[in-house]
Every structure is written in structure tokens, then in C-alpha cells.
Amino acid sequence: MHESSHILKGLKDQGHKFTKVRKLVLDLLIKSPKPLSSPDIQKAFLARKMPVNKTTIYRELAFLKGQGVIRELQFGDNTMRYEVTPDNHHHHIVCINCDKIEDVILEKDLDMEEKAIAQIKNFKILNHSLEFYGICERCQ
Amino acid sequence: MHESSHILKGLKDQGHKFTKVRKLVLDLLIKSPKPLSSPDIQKAFLARKMPVNKTTIYRELAFLKGQGVIRELQFGDNTMRYEVTPDNHHHHIVCINCDKIEDVILEKDLDMEEKAIAQIKNFKILNHSLEFYGICERCQ
DNA sequence: TGACAAACGCAACCGAGTTGCGTTATCATT
DNA sequence: AATGATAACGCAACTCGGTTGCGTTTGTCA
Structure with missing residues (x-):
């Protein structure tokens, strides 16, 4: 199973910071049974009484995608969705x-x-x- | 090869109208070597000095899609594209x-x-x- | 030629995603 | 523990593909 702390440790070694937002975005994606959109993630933050600006979510997703940690998908509704880059190609x-x-x-x-x-x-x-x-x- | 007049004739027999916009949208899609987006089509109308409201384009594409004449595709940029429903599945x-x-x-x-x-x-x-x-x- | 419905234009709107810029928080170094 | 660099963040304003409501025009057929 994926472990967010381990991934974040790796990122930190490359000069990136270990923040609450970064950890929660990654945890949400790891735990979710299906790909999540940026609005999905923002709602999840809100539900935990941790309001986060949508720009932050978009930037975090772009960052994690750029690092190869997550990948981008689309299911025909003009909304990008994200999942942790899978080991098994599916x-x-x-x-x-x-x-x-x-x-x-x-x-x-x-x-x-x-x-x-x-x-x-x-x-x-x-x-x-x-x-x-x-x-x-x-x-x- | 596809023939727009023939398709339009079929639609007309079902109570739909034969309009300039409908014909040109279909002709553009038939002639295009690649799928077109709604903005693409609106620009093509403009280039022919036939400005058309974007709502009209969206409604026409939805209509043709509903009739099974065209199909909807997406290539990862959050923009729907359309092509004439192909005979050969590709x-x-x-x-x-x-x-x-x-x-x-x-x-x-x-x-x-x-x-x-x-x-x-x-x-x-x-x-x-x-x-x-x-x-x-x-x-x- | 008149009448009905399909098609159209217009304006306002929606929502995902972006940009610029100033502020805050993380982290290595002292 | 204080400090400085910069990654990360918030905010406001924006872009753009796509939608909705409503009143007007146009194609079709009797």
C-alpha cells in the first residue's frame, strides 16, 4: 500500500516542503477508491473544517503530477480527475x-x-x- | 464518402429543418481531417463572414450528437471535439x-x-x- | 399565405481552471 | 532559538468552454 509520509519524505529530500495541505491532498488520493477532481478535494478540506483556497489545490495537483506522484484522467465531463500513479497499469x-x-x-x-x-x-x-x-x- | 445533403434529407423526413447552419456545421465536420471543437466551428463560420451565435453551435452539436450523426471526443484539454460517426471503428x-x-x-x-x-x-x-x-x- | 414548431440570437450566467502579486510558513543554517 | 531564503499559500480578478431562459425569426406544410 502507498504511504504518504514516505512519498513526502522523498519530495522533501529534493528541496520541497512538507505541508499540511500537501499531506492531506496526497492522503485523500491514496485513500479514495476512485479518482478525485480538484473541487472534490476542496470539498473534502471544507468537510474537515480546513478551508483551502482552490488555487492552492490546483497548484498542488499540478505539482504532484509534475513529480509523477499522481496522474490525470478525464471521464467525459470536462473535469480533470486524479489518482495516485498506479503500479499495476489499469x-x-x-x-x-x-x-x-x-x-x-x-x-x-x-x-x-x-x-x-x-x-x-x-x-x-x-x-x-x-x-x-x-x-x-x-x-x- | 459522407454526403451532407443525404443526411439532412433523412433528418428532414423526421420533422427537422434544413437550415444553413445545420448544413455548414455538418459539411465542416465531414470535410475536416480531424475532430473539431465548438469554438473551432464558430471561427470557421466567422471566417466565411457568417457570424453565428455560440449557443446555436452548441445546440446544433448536441442535436447532431443526439441523432447519432456525430460523436463526441476529448483529448485531454477539457474541450469537447466532434467527428462524423465513423463507419470504421477507429x-x-x-x-x-x-x-x-x-x-x-x-x-x-x-x-x-x-x-x-x-x-x-x-x-x-x-x-x-x-x-x-x-x-x-x-x-x- | 398563414400558422406552428424548430431553429436562432441575445444576455446573463455557471463552473473549472489560470494568473499576478503580496503574505505566510517551512526548513536549513547559524 | 533567531534568521533568512524560498516554497507554499490566499485573495481577487480573470479566462473560456459550456448552459439557460426567453423572446424573435425562419423553414415547412397544409
Whole structure:
């Protein structure tokens, strides 16, 4: 399991500071079963009677993304969401009715496809986004 | 190849009107080599000295999407883009440097993966989004 | 040609995300 | 423990894609 203190220690060694906001943003993302948006995180701070300016959240997320600690996702609603960079490469399935989100792992990954595309299209492929949309068990 | 008049004729038979805006939006999407955003389309109208209100564009795109004539895509910049619903199921590869977009067709489609996920997760999968990001030939 | 609904324009609005700038808090050093 | 550098933060104002309500225009068909 991920441990925020350990990650923060690593960042600190690189000249970054260990702040309450940074720790809580990271803890929220580590504990959340699904990716969170910036507004989600701001609401979580508010619920804990720790109001934080939205600019701070955006900057913190940009920082953690830049450090490779978290990654950015989008699920079709023009809002960025974030999750701790996973060890196991996975994608997501989103219920278009109740917004439930679950991780899914492909039986065969896309490496071969990427190689083929890179060769045909002469692109250097860096990453990809793959999300599935449907109706979850409860909603169908 | 797609023919806007033919599509519009079909819509007209269902009680919808044949307007200049509708025809041009559709023609633009048919002719464009890459998906277009609502602002893209508004600019194209302006360039032809045919200023159109942005609300009209958004409503027209929502209409055409609802009719299944076009489909909605997103490439990570919080802006919806649209393309004519393709006959051949394809995805896209986006250059993160110059925003060049090309169609790509997978060697193996994701049907088997979808079936496996549907069974394991008990989701009824309706569709998916898959985009590749990288550096195009010119930019690398 | 008249009448009805679809399509349109306009203005005001919403919400995610950004920018500039001044202030505060963390941390290494003394 | 005091100090200074700078990362982190708050605040206000802003940008921009997208939406809503409402009154007006236009395409279509009888």
C-alpha cells in the first residue's frame, strides 16, 4: 500500500516542503477508491473544517503530477480527475448513470498495438487513455 | 464518402429543418481531417463572414450528437471535439507538441476485452474512449 | 399565405481552471 | 532559538468552454 509520509519524505529530500495541505491532498488520493477532481478535494478540506483556497489545490495537483506522484484522467465531463500513479497499469469503467468508477485490468495490454501504431504512423507514443462507459450492476 | 445533403434529407423526413447552419456545421465536420471543437466551428463560420451565435453551435452539436450523426471526443484539454460517426471503428493519436491528430485502427479490437470486463465487473458496457498521445514525426 | 414548431440570437450566467502579486510558513543554517 | 531564503499559500480578478431562459425569426406544410 502507498504511504504518504514516505512519498513526502522523498519530495522533501529534493528541496520541497512538507505541508499540511500537501499531506492531506496526497492522503485523500491514496485513500479514495476512485479518482478525485480538484473541487472534490476542496470539498473534502471544507468537510474537515480546513478551508483551502482552490488555487492552492490546483497548484498542488499540478505539482504532484509534475513529480509523477499522481496522474490525470478525464471521464467525459470536462473535469480533470486524479489518482495516485498506479503500479499495476489499469483503466477505468464508469457508470453513465450513477458515476460509479471501478478499476479494470486488460487481459492483453496495448503494448503490441502501440508498437504497431508507432511504426505505421511514425509517432513516438508516450501514453494513452482508455476508459469504458456503461451501466453498473445496480443501475441496470 | 459522407454526403451532407443525404443526411439532412433523412433528418428532414423526421420533422427537422434544413437550415444553413445545420448544413455548414455538418459539411465542416465531414470535410475536416480531424475532430473539431465548438469554438473551432464558430471561427470557421466567422471566417466565411457568417457570424453565428455560440449557443446555436452548441445546440446544433448536441442535436447532431443526439441523432447519432456525430460523436463526441476529448483529448485531454477539457474541450469537447466532434467527428462524423465513423463507419470504421477507429481511435486517435494526438501529438502533444503540435496537436496534430490522426486516426488509428487497432489490429485487434476491444470486443473480447469488453466481454471479459462485462462479465467480471457486471457492467453493461456501451462504449469506450481510447486515445494515444505522443510525438509526431515532424516534432521528434 | 398563414400558422406552428424548430431553429436562432441575445444576455446573463455557471463552473473549472489560470494568473499576478503580496503574505505566510517551512526548513536549513547559524 | 533567531534568521533568512524560498516554497507554499490566499485573495481577487480573470479566462473560456459550456448552459439557460426567453423572446424573435425562419423553414415547412397544409
